[in-house]
Every structure is written in structure tokens, then in C-alpha cells.
Amino acid sequence: MDTRRLLRTFATVLGTTGLLVSGCSKGGSTTSASGSTPAAPAAALQPYYAQHLNWRDCGVSGFQCATMKAPLDYRKPDGGDIKLAVSRKKAIGPGKRIGSLLVNPGGPGGSAIGYLQSYAALGYPAPVRARYDMVAIDPRGVARSEPVECLTGPQMDAYTQVDQTPDDSAEVSELGTAFEKFADGCEQRSGTILPHVSTVEAARDMDILRALLGDEKLTYVGASYGTFLGATYAELFPGRTGRLVLDGAMDPSLPSLEMNRDQTAGFETAFQAFAEDCVKKSDCPLGTTSTADAATRLKQLFADLDAKPIPAGDSRKLGESLATTGVIAAMYDEGTWPQLRSALAGARAGDGSGLLALSDSYYERKPNGTYANLMFANAAVNCLDTPPAFTGPDAVEQAIPGFEKASPVFGKAFAWAALNCAHWPVAPTGTAHRITAKGAPPIVVVGTTRDPATPYKWAQSLAAQLSSGRLLTYEGDGHTAYGRGSHCIDTAINTYLLDGTPPAEGTKCS
Numbered sequence: 001m002d003t004r005r006l007l008r009t010f011a012t013v014l015g016t017t018g019l020l021v022s023g024c025s026k027g028g029s030t031t032s033a034s035g036s037t038p039a040a041p042a043a044a045l046q047p048y049y050a051q052h053l054n055w056r057d058c059g060v061s062g063f064q065c066a067t068m069k070a071p072l073d074y075r076k077p078d079g080g081d082i083k084l085a086v087s088r089k090k091a092i093g094p095g096k097r098i099g100s101l102l103v104n105p106g107g108p109g110g111s112a113i114g115y116l117q118s119y120a121a122l123g124y125p126a127p128v129r130a131r132y133d134m135v136a137i138d139p140r141g142v143a144r145s146e147p148v149e150c151l152t153g154p155q156m157d158a159y160t161q162v163d164q165t166p167d168d169s170a171e172v173s174e175l176g177t178a179f180e181k182f183a184d185g186c187e188q189r190s191g192t193i194l195p196h197v198s199t200v201e202a203a204r205d206m207d208i209l210r211a212l213l214g215d216e217k218l219t220y221v222g223a224s225y226g227t228f229l230g231a232t233y234a235e236l237f238p239g240r241t242g243r244l245v246l247d248g249a250m251d252p253s254l255p256s257l258e259m260n261r262d263q264t265a266g267f268e269t270a271f272q273a274f275a276e277d278c279v280k281k282s283d284c285p286l287g288t289t290s291t292a293d294a295a296t297r298l299k300q301l302f303a304d305l306d307a308k309p310i311p312a313g314d315s316r317k318l319g320e321s322l323a324t325t326g327v328i329a330a331m332y333d334e335g336t337w338p339q340l341r342s343a344l345a346g347a348r349a350g351d352g353s354g355l356l357a358l359s360d361s362y363y364e365r366k367p368n369g370t371y372a373n374l375m376f377a378n379a380a381v382n383c384l385d386t387p388p389a390f391t392g393p394d395a396v397e398q399a400i401p402g403f404e405k406a407s408p409v410f411g412k413a414f415a416w417a418a419l420n421c422a423h424w425p426v427a428p429t430g431t432a433h434r435i436t437a438k439g440a441p442p443i444v445v446v447g448t449t450r451d452p453a454t455p456y457k458w459a460q461s462l463a464a465q466l467s468s469g470r471l472l473t474y475e476g477d478g479h480t481a482y483g484r485g486s487h488c489i490d491t492a493i494n495t496y497l498l499d500g501t502p503p504a505e506g507t508k509c510s
Contacts, residue, residue: 091132100213231252257399261403278294326354435465
């Protein structure tokens with residue numbers, strides 16, 4: 001189970017991604033996000049800003065696709081290109097076209113094009129789709145943009161089943177070996193691109209795209225990790241920043257250890273909300289007495305599955321790691337709670353297929369046993385962006401009490417999962433830091449009070465860091481808020497995107 005999955009796209013289970021972990025070891029560096037950026041692109045970058053996008057039919061109704069070039073290494077713009085996939089759906093009217101609206105669903109590693117074509121260009125509020133060309137670019141290393149690859153399907157199956165709550169030195173060693181094999185696989189299959197998939201580089205790619213679309217300033221809606229990407233853009237290019245919506249915000253000032261621990265607490269908050277709802281129902285598989293009893297029963301189920309995995313409907317069995325991932329997947333959206341109740345009931349009766357299906361959706365495992373590159377890109381970006389939460393098992397052991405305090409249910413598993421970048425083959429190129437984006441126009445930061453993956457306090461922090469941040473609060477459950485049924489949230493964001501008026505300070509919706 002990986003825990004730095006900050007958003008799951010609407011195309012899958014509703015809710016995706018995370019892995020708040022880090023990287024270390026040998027490798028190069030990339031351009032820092034700090035400091036100012038010239039008003040015009042450097043001469044060496046001019047060919048990229050002057051290229052022409054050759055739009056073509058995607059084969060998906062109403063969508064166009066193109067390929068954009070960017071420097072593989074921004075420090076050496078003449079040292080080779082990387083090809084990035086772009087898609088758009090033009091404004092449908094009525095009303096005068098405003099420009100382009102770039103969207104990103106998070107991850108890192110989530111396909112922005114997949115999100116655009118399966119949800120955003122169809123499900124965003126109609127007034128916004130009427131007046132904006134809806135646009136997405138798969139970030140470097142993701143999906144259609146020279147994807148990072150690490151493990152084969154069978155290897156990934158084995159990786160996801162490794163025990164992530166080790167009980168003895170042998171299991172600790174086995175887990176460390178699994179992380180090391182994952183990192184080695186990434187280096188062997190994608191060693192050229194691994195040093196060049198940072199968030200800073202992805203933000204610089206977005207500025208090239210902005211220019212090629214003919215927009216003077218970037219208009220953008222980013223969810224989850226996409227908020228970090230958007231804030232990084234504003235930090236690099238405050239003068240080219242337009243209307244930015246950062247929904248389900250990350251706090252860029254937090255080091256990896258603190259971020260992992262906060263996210264652990266976020267999933268505990270979400271579980272408590274689920275349990276409170278569950279115990280009111282006569283068929284709750286975790287009992288009908290109290291949330292404390294529900295937590296005890298879930299922990300016992302995990303322990304039972306650790307001792308003896310159960311059949312799950314195919315050649316795999318459901319053990320503790322896959323079961324934990326399945327439960328986590330359902331925490332992203334309260335609409336998945338009925339599915340989780342059914343899956344838990346099945347597991348308690350010896351049928352692991354329900355939780356396995358949830359886990360597979362989280363990992364984006366396909367029916368044929370192959371995996372999308374989401375988890376590979378996720379680790380590659382996270383391990384490059386910040387130093388690791390832990391560099392060895394001893395540090396994890398010392399931190400477990402703090403993680404278990406944050407979440408008695410998930411704490412131990414989340415602590416060990418944060419070790420995943422200890423063997424990364426490329427040194428981290430970024431550090432945790434505050435982002436102010438001084439000089440940018442108002443930026444709307446959206447936080448959900450019981451968000452499991454990006455805790456509400458992160459949105460509060462980012463809004464306070466940004467010189468022009470404006471916090472919009474959704475009092476509710478689930479990961480992110482825009483386009484998920486709140487008329488209040490949607491109206492506030494639509495108004496901002498359509499006429500530039502941000503919500504009033506302190507606006508809260510429920």
C-alpha cells in the first residue's frame with residue numbers, strides 16, 4: 001500500500017492519489033522553484049515557445065489532441081526534447097470565449113488527459129465549459145507523456161502484496177527489498193527521464209503550453225497534488241498567473257515526514273466519519289455499537305488477513321496490505337461507503353473480492369493484470385521533489401508511535417509506506433518551502449474539512465502563505481469539493497472563473 005496518493009480521478013473510483021514520501025541517494029539536480037523568472041523566455045527556450053501545435057481528432061468525440069515539445073533538462077535546453085501529450089475540447093458556447101482552462105487531477109501521476117476526456121470536459125459546470133476551451137497536458141513521465149515504467153504486471157502484483165506492517169526483522173528486510181526492487185526497476189526502465197520529472201519542470205512545461213494556446217495568462221483548476229503544481233507555477237510565473245483554483249490543497253512548506261503524518265491523521269478522520277455513518281446501519285459489518293468498536297473490528301480484520309489471506313476471486317488472495325489499500329480507496333469519497341460496507345462484509349465472511357476490487361481501482365490495475373503508470377510516476381515525482389521522510393527502518397520504528405497516535409487504525413502501515421523512497425536512484429532536487437507567489441492576482445484555495453488525503457489545515461496554510469490566497473471552505477466529507485454536488489462551492493468557483501471575482505474572505509459552504 002502506498003500512501004502518497006493524493007487524488008483518485010473521477011474516471012476511476014472518484015477520489016485519487018497520494019504517496020507523500022521522498023527520495024535520496026545519487027543523482028543530479030534540476031532548476032529550483034525559488035527566485036524570479038524573467039518576463040520573457042530565455043533565448044534558448046524561444047524555439048519551444050515558438051513551436052506550433054498540430055491539432056488532430058483524438059478519436060474521442062469533440063476532443064482534439066496534439067504533441068508539444070519541451071526541454072528534457074531546463075538547465076540545458078539544447079540537450080534534447082521530451083514530447084508531451086496535450087488535449088482540448090473547445091468552448092461550446094453560448095457566450096464569448098474567455099480563453100483556455102487547464103485542468104490537472106493530481107497524483108502526482110494522474111492522467112490529466114484521461115481526467116479531461118472522462119470527466120472535466122463533460123462534468124464541469126456548463127457555464128464554465130461554455131466559455132473556456134477545456135485543456136489538459138499529461139505531465140512529463142505520466143500516461144501519454146513518455147511515461148515512467150518500473151515493474152511488470154506480475155512484479156507489481158507481488159509488490160502490492162508485500163506486508164507493510166512488518167512484525168519481525170525478516171519482514172522488515174522483505175519490505176526494504178521490495179522498495180529497492182521497485183526503485184531499481186524504475187532506474188532500469190526509465191533512467192533517462194527520472195531526473196527530469198519534478199514539479200518545477202512540469203510547471204515550466206505548463207508555461208510553454210500557455211503561450212502556445214495564445215493565452216497571456218494561465219487559467220487553471222488543479223486538484224490535490226495539482227494544487228502544488230499550480231502554486232509552483234504561480235511562484236515561478238506570478239506575472240503570467242491568471243485565475244487559479246487550487247482544490248484539496250497541499251501545504252508545500254511541510255517536510256515529508258510531517259506531511260505523511262498529517263495525511264495519516266486525515267485518513268483517520270475520514271474513517272471516523274465512515275464508522276459513525278456505518279454503525280447507525282443494521283447491516284454494518286463493523287458492528288452497531290460505536291466508532292471505537294468499529295475501529296477495533298477493522299484492526300482485527302487486518303490482523304486476521306495478515307495471519308491468513310483469504311480467496312479473492314482470482315489467482316490472488318487478499319492479505320492485510322491489499323485490504324488496507326481497499327479501505328483507503330473508499331475513504332476518498334463518501335459515495336463509495338456503501339461499496340466499502342459490502343466489501344468488508346464479504347471479507348469477514350471469507351470473500352476478499354470486494355476489497356480487492358477497491359484496491360485494484362486505487363492502483364489502476366487493469367483486468368488483464370497490467371497496471372497504468374500512475375504509481376510509477378507518483379513515486380518518481382515525489383521522490384524527486386523533496387527529501388525522504390525516512391532513510392532507514394530504524395527511523396521508521398522511532399516514528400511509529402507518532403503515526404499510531406495520528407491513526408490507531410492506519411498508523412503503522414502508513415509509517416512503513418513512507419520508507420518507499422529510501423533507495424531511490426536519483427537525489428531529490430527540491431525542498432519543502434513556503435510559496436508566496438508575490439505579485440500574482442487572487443488565487444482561490446479550496447479546503448474540505450474532513451478531507452482524508454489533503455487535510456483541511458493544509459488548505460488553510462497554503463491560503464495564508466500565498467500573498468493573494470483566498471480560502472474557500474467546504475464543510476463536509478471526501479477529497480476535493482469542486483464539481484461534487486455543492487451548489488455553494490460551484491457557484492463561488494464559477495463566478496471567479498467567469499468574471500474574476502474571488503469568494504469573500506471566510507466563505508464557507510456545506
